[in-house]
Amino acid sequence: MSHSVRNSIGRGSGPGEGSRGTFQNGNRGGSPFAGRGRGMGRGLGRGREEMSNEELEQVKTKQYNVLLENLQSSALSYDGSDKLVFVSGDRLEGAWRGLIRKEFRDQQQMRWFITSCLLDADKQTGVAVETLVEQLGNPELGISRIREICQYNMSVDAGFKKNFASFQCVILPFLALLIRHGVRGSTLEKQLNTIYSVVYSYIDSFFHDKIMRCLDELVRRNSLLDRNVDKDKLLKNDPDIFIPSTFGQPFLILARFLNELLCRIKEASVNDTVHKIVQRLQDASNVWKDSLLAERQSISGSEDALVSHPEKRRYYFDILDVEMRRLNYVLSDGRRSLNAAKREANKAEISETVLESRKMAKMNEFERLYDPPGELSKYGPRHDNDFLEISKIAVIPTKDEILASREPSLPSFMLDHPDFLPDGISRLLDMQFRLLREDMLNPIRLGISRFLIDLDKDKSKVKKLREEGGRFRYDKGDISGDLNVYANIRFVSINVHKYRGFISRVAFTPPKIRSAKDEKYRLQYWERSRKLMNGSLICVLWQNENGNSLNNNETNPTPTYSLYFGVVVEKNERLLSRFETEAMIDIHFIESSIYPIVLEDISMGRNHPARVKRFMVESTGVYFESYNHILKTLQGTNPSDVPFRQYLISPLERQYTQVATPLYTRAPRFHFDLSILLKNHGDSLLLNVQDETSKENAIKKLSTPDVSTLDETQSRALVDALSREIALIEGPPGTGKTFVGVELMKVLLSETNRKATSIGPILTICYTNHALDQFLECLLDNNITKIVRLGARSKSDRIKEFYLDTISRSRPKISHQGFMLYEAFDKLEEIKKEAVKLQDKLSRRWMTWDDVKNYLLVEHTGHYLQFADNHGPDVPALLLNIDSEEFDQNEWTIVGEEKMKNQPIWDQWINGVDIRRREQLIQAIYRNQNVIEKKASKKRKDNQDISMLQSNNMYDFLMNVPRDGEEDGDNEDDEDDEDENEEDYSEDDVNNDNLQEIDSTDNIENDETEYWLQKLVIPDEDRDLEILLEDLDVWNMSRIERQRLHDHFREATRKNIIDELSDLEKKHTAKRKEIEDINDEGRREILENCQVIGLTTSGAAKYQSLIRSVAPRIIIVEEAGEVLEAHILSSLTPSTQHLILIGDHLQLRPHIATYTLSVDSQPGEYYKLDRSLFERLVNEDVIMSQLTTQRRMRPEIADLIRKKLYPKLIDGI
Template structure:
């Protein structure tokens, strides 16, 4: 009802509460809801956007005049926060739906901020999360968990959240303060907080609060790390106890790094290197810009050595993400940057100079091999012409017609779908222009291009729209390919799509990711060695224990073996029992116990020592104890399939093989794409998505066709004028009478034609658009020959009937 197109908005507060009651029933704790149903609900909320409109109304409702006094935070605001922070939303793989949902918060942040700042302090002062006239109460665990999750997720969805909504940082600090006040009041002997959390066992309450405290710290870290305050860092001094040759070398290295340090972007003493040199990696565009590719200065690359200078604190997670992003991106950018600069250098040489580029031009394309330090190799294609647009499932692309590679230089590894290419444009003595894009042609199209005898065609999706606009201008101006401009296409020796997802992940990664403490830098090289082993989070939950009876021999004296990962005596006892009563040897038993009691572990050994066997036993224990799902990865497809076959034999048939390169016939029956295609739940969803994709593709084709039209059709022109200038449109339909008479005279026949030829035209709008009324008022120009004859002619002479001239005096 609330999502139907005919529903235009809530009419009362009770309607809002009813809508949110339905919405809040979609949770993982509700047995009638399945994950597929939850994703369908999210899709229904976003497409069409009726659900988003309703959620926006819910956020704005308390801000309406007179509404705040009768508004219930528990019934009206908390359900929105709980749904948007639920696992079914936050962990959804349909990211554009999640971003659309959080766009409602982005656009209504001030309303949500006002509501939270109004009700949370009242409940804190009341020492209970309850409201007068509202049945039941909620726990602070639910309130603060929803709030912290939703705002951390919001900053991940919208990089500019803190810049657009300036009150975000202040609100986060207030929320953390209210949380700490609520947490401390739970144990207060004088004014304790009336909360169901107090009914939990002490160990369970400590566990829950510790997790919630981490979420609060994560939110504070996110809102504060954008405030980059850089001071001149001093190289760390080596402690006397550790002084030696290696320590002295490290000290000298760090001193040199600090002495020569130049930060990124505005932190550099002389300013940014180029337009894509930024302090924060969130502001860096993943594909390089033209200014970046042509920049001759050495790019900023942070050192990965602990203690080296950096704009973020030495042990911070931001520093780790910054270093990993910049170094990985440099692997992507360096080859294409070197290639562009080599070609640019050759183009700057005089015409008669012999360069590597001139040799390739004579051969109509080939492999460019740099020399010296520029040892990069890349394919260069010549005589490139811009063709036209195309719309497909990957978006808008541009056709490029160019010389096909010779048989001798052809390679199966060249021009791959998704490969990064650079289109270089040079006109006369002007500088070059660089347009980056990815190849969108499929394998069959690329194969035809490779086999073409002279010239072939490929499709490229460019990152910048300048090329599309250039083609549109050529069509509208009736120009063919520009003869004064030369185009080259070069292919980067690295597949762009193999790197882009990881760079995007580093840009959007929150600071509370798994194993962050192990991965971030530590000044103390013995930090990890001295840190106690921490059990996995699920094993820290009070009351949890592993059942290991599947590892015992049938003849074992004990029939059950429980392992409490947080209890040292239980761990010691299990080690002893496994060595005595299981079918594992001593090293395998140690490996199993260490893996189950540590959140990170490494099992190593020479071939034939039972590493795979031990791994299967660990997987079996996890599955039997409900610790699922499990992600299993391997360096090669063969190793992964071998492990999965063992899991199928000894653990479970409930597996999903991700990827399509499985050579194992048995494992290939569990491929994700096949299971999704054959799933009854997914068939209808896939069909509707495919239909929507085809409709979007047709709409794009219509837009592109309209862009390529030489003339704007009268109906489309009318729509624009009516929308933007309705009063002007009325004057066009009712012009002065003399224009009406001219128009009627011009349309007496089937149509009128423009002077100089052209197709017949009709309609007052086109008559006006072509300025026919102004043309009628403009006298025709005299012919050149007649003007020459008039030079020596008496302007006062009178022509007779036969055209002879006579002169008369006065």
């Protein structure tokens, strides 16, 4: 038997670990091509023995059996192509590294490349997959090969043609590669987005014109066969080739690829070609389904593997329907977004939704007051952060938003109330985002506005706050709150940190505390205080020069103060407590416009007189970090990615309240093994969730005291939770909610069930860190130890060793990963250097020529030419420190001291060098004239001829007047000396008295200089800026005019510099995200290999991208009755198939900061923000399991809650 055949048939693919797409090899002796570099792959396929007919049948049988196993696997329902395209061939492992470096010779080389990539992708995590994704996203390597594939000729009958790629054997595996779990789940987002963007750029030619044409042709034929070569010849030629055996493979591959493309390329949802592709795919799948179900196809021997297996066919159809519904949903949502954009662009157009809203506004008070957001409002946007689409809204508020007089637009949960969006997931996400953000923003907005009002009125209660800070309390009807006010702030430094970005250090007067003189007590205070915690939102109130007071409308302050929002990046307690009179904190500011203020303040130092009029404030009732990640996740969530849409939308849109079984449990012959719950471990108990009889039998057996530790309601709740894709378990205190949750985990994580489902890690979410630690400790007590805890606020010593960061640090860095990190950090250092240069420009009082020349060239070309003309400035060299022979348009050689050499002409204009020179010349003329007059007077007395004195060459004289920095033999004592020694004075002394002799022709033409000398005046005008901008005679501007014009140019270029700095900050943030993605690739490997991922709801949002890469199928939420609906929505991923909510909606509701949004307040009846998803689904009659036997309270105490809340509650033994 040949080596290749042994590889092929030696791999097994069952429903467990070894079936993710690659045949598992029992003899991995190493690839003959391993370790080859450039040129690798030239010898592929050579020297192979001819495959015998017996070996051929073995390969075909093995591939067919693998396909049948995969079609009934739970893992088929998971995202990706791992169960759709399976390849073999150890000989090709690593061959892609050589093939990626040059163009493909033919379709066979292209196929080898794709097969080799699939082999590495099937490893799912680790250096092989990381390297593969990084190289595929490399513009010079993988991207070039992807472009080749997209541009290659394509045919369903490619046979062995070199210049055609087979749709069945090349293109389908290529698309399967891009949606492989190991590839699409990678955290290297930059590379993946590049790959999908390149494919999207060929959406017309590659996908619509070629792929869909090939698919339509195969469906028309009702056959996947290549007419130019039969399957046997293909396999004999290349035993590693993939050949599809059912139309189910291409349809599901194409549907999943398009879903991934739409997820990554947002604009694709409004692309007409994509809409046509999806419609053609839907039509073709319907034709195939009809033919598959037709009576003539029911005979055995059909080439489609799904024909003779009705259970597998129904299961496959369920999966395909899920993918197609998701596709159609995202496309319809894209159309709605496009229509919204058109409405926004055409403000005069009134949408039908708005007209309907105005019509409904007559219904009651809320409807009458309803005013849509953004451009749909009849009054226009409320402020600069008021948009229709939540994706455009900045999570952190703007100054304009804080000071806006109009109330924000808030959606209502009331089903018959108007909204600019139709019922559906988009409306749900919009509603949750706006209400949750208002809950965060309202205390901050009211606090700052009230504080500014009191500051302006100079009330006595803020007098102390002005001097030393403290707590500011405000009260407005149903809303009250506190602000922590920090006074006398100043900026100490600004830095670009490689992990935290652009950071400003702020100093302020610390709060008054006892024993403040002792640093030890100050340190203890800050360690215990919840002030200025990491992630807290702060606002700097910076008094403007010449700021006005408030208007009569006290809710709309005019710019007495500018507002700058920032986030605390590090609470360093030692830095806060080091000095008695000053504390310091590091802040990342959101707006780059604050940087000039920061730099100027740093230059002013500690004793700036305006410090007493500056403040930094934070809201005491809102912790920004707990909102930020949730809000950003809601913003970035594609409605089509939200699972369980049919249950989450409003009851008016819901078609049914019956809950379906989880998709992965619909696999043929699937069952849960419940034996782990039995006291006698030798007994067996199986549960088929599709069979009601099986469910009742399981409940009955588990309820038997001698069989398990579960009571009847706990048994029913457990079976129901396993049988419903969204399960609710409600229980009063003491009924064993956590116990049932742990028993569920034992079932799902048992070895038998994990092998049957390949389910991957289970996501366990709690609202608080304390509850999460308790639940994880319960799992440890039950020998479930493959746990990873995300976040680092656990107080449990048992859990600390399971921190993700702790595990990550103990793992060695991969060399390739280290190289990628080195490149990324090197780029960060370049960005930092550029930022330092820009900061230096902003901090300089006077601009250099390099600072201003590009701006002048574009905006003020006439002025630019005055300083950069190749012929020199329109002023003679006599008036400047230049040597005409060494004149250059950028630099001028200075005659004088060494330190003044190479001074640009711009600098001389700013410094008024020409004006000082004129002053010297005029002074020299007067002095020289006095000497001449004295000599002339003497000669007249002696009756001498004075014509020689009067005809002296004034030009020669002025050319020899000393410049700045040159020594002048003339001084104030010369005239006295002359009076004493008149008889020794000659004509040469009058003309050249101790002056340096320079030939005028060596500098500039005499007539030009004499022209300037004739109008030699000192410019002293003070004209307006508008005149100066039109006046190109820059050399006749006075000093104050030059400063005015310079400051105008400086302010204009400052805006450009701030924009550049902002761009650098964005690049820095993007590069840090890239570094985080690289590190996440290692973290993903850890999570993929664990059984339980534990985190809080805010942590689930914070680590959303990492969690998505792992693609958890099951989520269990403890304390679900105390978790806001927005938190649950942000925890869901497209891969989620099973959501189990455990809680009690009759106990504590979720905590919110704004009372007027609460169910308990009168206005809150419209919003119900603190109503959990658990409570909403219960109230909307989604089926729920209830625990009724309590074992914690004494009966007389239980009676207190039994009568009012839990009438079915019974007392256990």
